Amino acid sequence: MQTFSHAQIEQFKRKAKLNKQVSAIPHSQALDLVAQDNGYGNWSLLMKHSSMHGSPGPKRARPKFRFTRTPELMRLALRKVPEPSGIDAPRRVDFARQKIDDISQAFGSAPNVVEFAIDYMTCLLTVPRFRLDSASTAYWEMRSWLPYYVHPVEVDVFLLVNRHYKPVGQVGNEWAKYEEFPHLQTRITGDSLRRFTAPGSSEGYLFNDGCPPWHSRADAISYLSRLHKLSQLLKGRAGQTPTPNSLNS
Numbered sequence: 001m002q003t004f005s006h007a008q009i010e011q012f013k014r015k016a017k018l019n020k021q022v023s024a025i026p027h028s029q030a031l032d033l034v035a036q037d038n039g040y041g042n043w044s045l046l047m048k049h050s051s052m053h054g055s056p057g058p059k060r061a062r063p064k065f066r067f068t069r070t071p072e073l074m075r076l077a078l079r080k081v082p083e084p085s086g087i088d089a090p091r092r093v094d095f096a097r098q099k100i101d102d103i104s105q106a107f108g109s110a111p112n113v114v115e116f117a118i119d120y121m122t123c124l125l126t127v128p129r130f131r132l133d134s135a136s137t138a139y140w141e142m143r144s145w146l147p148y149y150v151h152p153v154e155v156d157v158f159l160l161v162n163r164h165y166k167p168v169g170q171v172g173n174e175w176a177k178y179e180e181f182p183h184l185q186t187r188i189t190g191d192s193l194r195r196f197t198a199p200g201s202s203e204g205y206l207f208n209d210g211c212p213p214w215h216s217r218a219d220a221i222s223y224l225s226r227l228h229k230l231s232q233l234l235k236g237r238a239g240q241t242p243t244p245n246s247l248n249s
Helices: 006-023 027-037 043-048 071-078 092-098 110-124 137-145 217-235 244-248
Strands: 149-154 157-161 185-187
Touching: 006 027, 027 043, 071 110, 071 137, 092 137, 110 137, 110 157, 110 185, 110 217
Parallel strands: none
Antiparallel strands: 149 157, 157 185
16 A cells, blocks of 8 residues: 655645535544545554654654644633534534544654643643633543543553543544554553552543543642653653554563
């Protein structure tokens, strides 16, 4: 099958984003349609075989994906989206969710996910009035883009998942094969999970339904603190990204 360059992948993403807006479909579905047009069953398979993941030989590091948003734009993201109109218009909450981009393949690594989440929360906390509604894009961004649980996939190997137990960054509810997201996996050993686990939660959970970061400013600050602890852990030896051989051993 054909392998695509970084420039081609970016072009595909722009096409999917346009299709999403024109057809009013989830971003993940728009990406899958672009992949199918180019000979792959879904977007994950296309990305797996793209040059962004490297060709046979030494594996190239994926670039970091940065969170870049001003406090002014964050305030806009906290507002409810406009009420959709039309006979077949989706519910306002669903309309807000459809506006969120799938960024699960954009991250360079598990530590990059945590750095992104730290920057997101830091920006969010600059907004004086902390209030999130389920009809806002920020609400769905937090549920989709931020790590909720460090999910075990192998002995001492974990995958960062969002509130919907999908790979961090995935927006839709489509079935996801965790093995297709090696860049979101990390190695953690020993009792290190306890360092960032939310009080009252099972090991590896950064928050629970009683303290989600979109609930209150206090919960957001506590979550940010746990993100910093996880970030420090992943920067050390315990947070090394597993190699393909280690995943199959």
